[in-house]
Amino acid sequence: MELMLSDELLGMFLPIVVYWIYSGLYAIVGKFDSLDEYRLHPRGEEAKNVVSKATVVKGVLVQQAFQVIVALALFTIVKDDGQAAKKVQPSYLAILSQLMISMFVLDTWQYFLHRYMHISKFLYKHIHSKHHTLVVPYAFGALYSHPLEGLILDTIGGAMSFLASGMNPRTGIFFFSFATIKTVDDHCGLWLPGNLFHIFFGNNSAYHDIHHQLYGGKYNFAQPFFVMWDKILGTHMPYTLEKRKEGGLEARPLKD
Numbered sequence: 428m429e430l431m432l433s434d435e436l437l438g439m440f441l442p443i444v445v446y447w448i449y450s451g452l453y454a455i456v457g458k459f460d461s462l463d464e465y466r467l468h469p470r471g472e473e474a475k476n477v478v479s480k481a482t483v484v485k486g487v488l489v490q491q492a493f494q495v496i497v498a499l500a501l502f503t504i505v506k507d508d509g510q511a512a513k514k515v516q517p518s519y520l521a522i523l524s525q526l527m528i529s530m531f532v533l534d535t536w537q538y539f540l541h542r543y544m545h546i547s548k549f550l551y552k553h554i555h556s557k558h559h560t561l562v563v564p565y566a567f568g569a570l571y572s573h574p575l576e577g578l579i580l581d582t583i584g585g586a587m588s589f590l591a592s593g594m595n596p597r598t599g600i601f602f603f604s605f606a607t608i609k610t611v612d613d614h615c616g617l618w619l620p621g622n623l624f625h626i627f628f629g630n631n632s633a634y635h636d637i638h639h640q641l642y643g644g645k646y647n648f649a650q651p652f653f654v655m656w657d658k659i660l661g662t663h664m665p666y667t668l669e670k671r672k673e674g675g676l677e678a679r680p681l682k683d
Protein backbone atom coordinates (compact mmCIF):
# COMPACT_ATOMS: atom_id res chain seq x y z
CA MET A 428 0.00 0.00 0.00
CA GLU A 429 2.75 2.40 0.98
CA LEU A 430 4.69 1.33 -2.07
CA MET A 431 1.69 2.05 -4.29
CA LEU A 432 1.33 5.44 -2.70
CA SER A 433 4.95 6.23 -3.39
CA ASP A 434 4.57 5.07 -7.02
CA GLU A 435 1.57 7.31 -7.42
CA LEU A 436 3.37 10.31 -5.96
CA LEU A 437 6.38 9.63 -8.16
CA GLY A 438 4.10 9.31 -11.19
CA MET A 439 2.83 12.80 -10.51
CA PHE A 440 5.99 14.61 -9.57
CA LEU A 441 8.84 12.84 -11.37
CA PRO A 442 7.81 13.98 -14.89
CA ILE A 443 7.76 17.56 -13.58
CA VAL A 444 11.17 17.23 -11.95
CA VAL A 445 12.45 15.51 -15.10
CA TYR A 446 11.09 18.38 -17.23
CA TRP A 447 13.01 21.04 -15.34
CA ILE A 448 16.20 19.01 -14.99
CA TYR A 449 16.31 17.97 -18.66
CA SER A 450 15.36 21.39 -20.01
CA GLY A 451 17.73 22.99 -17.46
CA LEU A 452 20.57 20.92 -18.88
CA TYR A 453 19.69 22.17 -22.36
CA ALA A 454 19.58 25.75 -21.05
CA ILE A 455 23.14 25.29 -19.75
CA VAL A 456 24.37 23.50 -22.86
CA GLY A 457 22.79 26.21 -25.01
CA LYS A 458 25.16 28.76 -23.49
CA PHE A 459 28.24 26.99 -24.84
CA ASP A 460 29.59 28.88 -27.87
CA SER A 461 31.28 25.68 -28.98
CA LEU A 462 27.86 24.15 -29.68
CA ASP A 463 26.68 27.02 -31.87
CA GLU A 464 27.33 24.89 -34.96
CA TYR A 465 24.51 22.57 -33.84
CA ARG A 466 21.92 25.30 -33.24
CA LEU A 467 18.84 25.24 -35.50
CA HIS A 468 18.48 29.05 -35.19
CA PRO A 469 21.16 31.69 -34.66
CA ARG A 470 21.15 33.16 -31.15
CA GLY A 471 19.77 36.50 -32.30
CA GLU A 472 16.63 34.87 -33.70
CA GLU A 473 15.22 34.25 -30.22
CA ALA A 474 14.12 37.89 -30.36
CA LYS A 475 11.36 36.68 -32.73
CA ASN A 476 9.68 35.03 -29.74
CA VAL A 477 7.22 37.61 -28.49
CA VAL A 478 6.94 36.18 -24.97
CA SER A 479 9.55 36.54 -22.25
CA LYS A 480 11.21 33.52 -20.69
CA ALA A 481 9.68 34.44 -17.31
CA THR A 482 6.18 34.27 -18.86
CA VAL A 483 7.03 30.89 -20.37
CA VAL A 484 8.20 29.52 -17.00
CA LYS A 485 4.99 30.70 -15.33
CA GLY A 486 2.84 29.25 -18.12
CA VAL A 487 4.53 25.86 -17.83
CA LEU A 488 4.10 25.81 -14.04
CA VAL A 489 0.35 26.31 -14.52
CA GLN A 490 0.26 23.32 -16.92
CA GLN A 491 2.08 21.20 -14.41
CA ALA A 492 -0.35 22.14 -11.64
CA PHE A 493 -3.13 20.81 -13.92
CA GLN A 494 -1.11 17.66 -14.53
CA VAL A 495 -0.84 16.96 -10.82
CA ILE A 496 -4.57 17.40 -10.24
CA VAL A 497 -5.56 15.07 -13.10
CA ALA A 498 -2.90 12.51 -12.16
CA LEU A 499 -4.24 12.54 -8.59
CA ALA A 500 -7.74 11.84 -9.87
CA LEU A 501 -6.45 9.15 -12.23
CA PHE A 502 -4.53 7.25 -9.60
CA THR A 503 -7.53 7.42 -7.29
CA ILE A 504 -9.64 5.68 -9.97
CA VAL A 505 -7.01 3.02 -10.59
CA LYS A 506 -6.58 2.44 -6.86
CA ASP A 507 -10.21 1.35 -6.57
CA ASP A 508 -9.70 -1.41 -9.13
CA GLY A 509 -8.63 -3.92 -6.50
CA GLN A 510 -5.23 -4.41 -4.97
CA ALA A 511 -4.52 -8.00 -6.07
CA ALA A 512 -3.99 -7.29 -9.76
CA LYS A 513 -1.53 -4.50 -9.06
CA LYS A 514 0.77 -6.68 -6.93
CA VAL A 515 1.63 -8.87 -9.92
CA GLN A 516 4.61 -7.39 -11.74
CA PRO A 517 4.06 -7.80 -15.49
CA SER A 518 6.72 -9.48 -17.64
CA TYR A 519 9.13 -7.33 -19.64
CA LEU A 520 7.31 -8.37 -22.82
CA ALA A 521 4.01 -7.20 -21.33
CA ILE A 522 5.58 -3.89 -20.25
CA LEU A 523 7.03 -3.40 -23.73
CA SER A 524 3.67 -3.97 -25.39
CA GLN A 525 2.01 -1.62 -22.87
CA LEU A 526 4.57 1.05 -23.76
CA MET A 527 3.96 0.56 -27.49
CA ILE A 528 0.19 0.82 -26.98
CA SER A 529 0.52 3.94 -24.84
CA MET A 530 2.81 5.59 -27.39
CA PHE A 531 0.35 4.77 -30.19
CA VAL A 532 -2.64 6.09 -28.22
CA LEU A 533 -0.84 9.30 -27.20
CA ASP A 534 0.47 9.93 -30.75
CA THR A 535 -2.99 9.35 -32.25
CA TRP A 536 -4.79 11.56 -29.73
CA GLN A 537 -2.27 14.36 -30.10
CA TYR A 538 -2.00 14.21 -33.90
CA PHE A 539 -5.73 14.63 -34.57
CA LEU A 540 -6.36 17.23 -31.90
CA HIS A 541 -3.22 19.16 -32.77
CA ARG A 542 -4.15 19.13 -36.46
CA TYR A 543 -7.70 20.23 -35.65
CA MET A 544 -6.32 23.12 -33.62
CA HIS A 545 -4.64 24.33 -36.80
CA ILE A 546 -7.70 23.74 -39.03
CA SER A 547 -10.10 25.60 -36.73
CA LYS A 548 -9.31 29.30 -36.90
CA PHE A 549 -11.10 29.83 -33.61
CA LEU A 550 -9.10 27.18 -31.74
CA TYR A 551 -5.87 28.33 -33.32
CA LYS A 552 -6.43 31.96 -32.47
CA HIS A 553 -7.63 31.46 -28.92
CA ILE A 554 -5.72 28.37 -27.83
CA HIS A 555 -2.97 26.85 -29.97
CA SER A 556 -1.33 30.09 -31.16
CA LYS A 557 0.06 30.48 -27.65
CA HIS A 558 2.41 27.51 -28.19
CA HIS A 559 3.36 28.92 -31.59
CA THR A 560 4.53 32.22 -30.12
CA LEU A 561 7.81 30.34 -29.79
CA VAL A 562 8.94 30.40 -33.42
CA VAL A 563 12.41 29.71 -32.12
CA PRO A 564 11.71 26.82 -29.76
CA TYR A 565 13.81 26.17 -26.68
CA ALA A 566 13.72 23.26 -24.26
CA PHE A 567 11.79 24.70 -21.30
CA GLY A 568 9.22 26.17 -23.67
CA ALA A 569 8.12 22.65 -24.67
CA LEU A 570 5.01 22.70 -22.49
CA TYR A 571 4.29 26.39 -22.97
CA SER A 572 0.74 26.41 -24.27
CA HIS A 573 -2.76 27.47 -23.33
CA PRO A 574 -3.86 25.66 -20.12
CA LEU A 575 -6.77 24.07 -22.03
CA GLU A 576 -4.39 22.70 -24.64
CA GLY A 577 -2.11 21.28 -21.97
CA LEU A 578 -5.08 19.75 -20.21
CA ILE A 579 -6.65 18.17 -23.31
CA LEU A 580 -3.60 17.16 -25.33
CA ASP A 581 -1.04 16.32 -22.70
CA THR A 582 -2.84 15.53 -19.48
CA ILE A 583 -6.00 13.83 -20.77
CA GLY A 584 -4.02 12.27 -23.64
CA GLY A 585 -1.56 10.90 -21.09
CA ALA A 586 -4.37 9.60 -18.89
CA MET A 587 -6.00 7.84 -21.85
CA SER A 588 -2.80 6.19 -22.98
CA PHE A 589 -2.16 5.08 -19.41
CA LEU A 590 -5.63 3.54 -19.05
CA ALA A 591 -5.75 2.03 -22.58
CA SER A 592 -2.41 0.27 -22.14
CA GLY A 593 -3.31 -1.21 -18.76
CA MET A 594 0.11 -0.29 -17.38
CA ASN A 595 0.63 -0.08 -13.64
CA PRO A 596 1.67 3.16 -11.91
CA ARG A 597 5.32 2.12 -11.89
CA THR A 598 5.39 1.70 -15.67
CA GLY A 599 3.41 4.94 -15.82
CA ILE A 600 6.20 6.77 -13.98
CA PHE A 601 8.62 5.62 -16.67
CA PHE A 602 6.25 6.35 -19.56
CA PHE A 603 5.33 9.86 -18.46
CA SER A 604 8.93 10.74 -17.68
CA PHE A 605 10.01 9.40 -21.07
CA ALA A 606 7.25 11.30 -22.90
CA THR A 607 8.31 14.45 -21.03
CA ILE A 608 11.96 14.03 -22.02
CA LYS A 609 10.93 13.40 -25.63
CA THR A 610 8.76 16.53 -25.75
CA VAL A 611 11.51 18.68 -24.24
CA ASP A 612 14.03 17.23 -26.70
CA ASP A 613 11.77 18.06 -29.65
CA HIS A 614 11.90 21.73 -28.61
CA CYS A 615 15.58 21.91 -27.66
CA GLY A 616 16.57 23.94 -30.72
CA LEU A 617 19.73 21.89 -31.19
CA TRP A 618 20.74 19.04 -33.46
CA LEU A 619 23.41 17.44 -31.29
CA PRO A 620 25.38 14.55 -32.77
CA GLY A 621 24.73 11.20 -31.10
CA ASN A 622 21.21 12.06 -29.98
CA LEU A 623 19.47 8.67 -29.99
CA PHE A 624 16.05 10.23 -30.49
CA HIS A 625 17.14 11.22 -34.00
CA ILE A 626 17.68 7.55 -34.82
CA PHE A 627 14.57 6.06 -33.25
CA PHE A 628 11.96 8.75 -33.89
CA GLY A 629 10.99 10.51 -37.12
CA ASN A 630 9.64 13.29 -34.93
CA ASN A 631 12.58 15.16 -33.45
CA SER A 632 13.91 18.70 -32.90
CA ALA A 633 14.35 19.41 -36.64
CA TYR A 634 11.03 17.85 -37.67
CA HIS A 635 9.14 19.81 -35.03
CA ASP A 636 11.12 22.98 -35.75
CA ILE A 637 9.61 22.92 -39.26
CA HIS A 638 6.15 22.88 -37.65
CA HIS A 639 7.01 25.91 -35.51
CA GLN A 640 7.89 28.02 -38.58
CA LEU A 641 5.23 30.08 -40.36
CA TYR A 642 5.33 27.86 -43.45
CA GLY A 643 5.09 24.71 -41.29
CA GLY A 644 1.61 25.27 -39.85
CA LYS A 645 0.04 22.72 -42.21
CA TYR A 646 2.66 20.04 -41.73
CA ASN A 647 4.41 17.86 -39.18
CA PHE A 648 1.66 17.67 -36.58
CA ALA A 649 3.11 14.49 -35.07
CA GLN A 650 3.89 14.58 -31.38
CA PRO A 651 5.54 13.28 -29.34
CA PHE A 652 6.88 10.00 -30.80
CA PHE A 653 6.19 8.67 -34.30
CA VAL A 654 5.30 10.35 -37.58
CA MET A 655 3.01 7.68 -39.04
CA TRP A 656 -0.13 9.83 -39.06
CA ASP A 657 1.67 12.64 -40.89
CA LYS A 658 2.84 10.12 -43.49
CA ILE A 659 -0.51 8.34 -43.87
CA LEU A 660 -2.55 11.54 -44.09
CA GLY A 661 -0.21 13.59 -46.28
CA THR A 662 0.92 16.18 -43.74
CA HIS A 663 4.50 14.96 -43.60
CA MET A 664 7.02 17.58 -44.63
CA PRO A 665 10.48 16.14 -45.19
CA TYR A 666 13.44 18.41 -44.49
CA THR A 667 17.13 18.71 -45.01
CA LEU A 668 19.59 20.10 -42.52
CA GLU A 669 21.79 22.70 -44.16
CA LYS A 670 24.68 24.68 -42.75
CA ARG A 671 23.97 28.38 -42.40
CA LYS A 672 26.52 30.84 -43.75
CA GLU A 673 26.63 32.54 -40.37
CA GLY A 674 27.12 29.19 -38.61
CA GLY A 675 24.77 26.62 -37.19
CA LEU A 676 22.15 24.58 -39.00
CA GLU A 677 18.82 25.19 -40.65
CA ALA A 678 16.02 22.68 -41.06
CA ARG A 679 14.74 23.40 -44.57
CA PRO A 680 11.54 21.94 -45.99
CA LEU A 681 11.86 19.81 -49.11
CA LYS A 682 8.37 20.76 -50.36
CA ASP A 683 7.34 24.20 -51.64
Ligand SMILES: [Zn+2]
Nearest residue numbers: 541545555638
Ligand atom coordinates in the same frame (compact mmCIF):
# COMPACT_ATOMS: atom_id res chain seq x y z
ZN1 LIG B 1 0.95 23.42 -33.85
Ligand SMILES: [Zn+2]
Nearest residue numbers: 558614635639
Ligand atom coordinates in the same frame (compact mmCIF):
# COMPACT_ATOMS: atom_id res chain seq x y z
ZN1 LIG C 1 5.98 22.63 -30.24
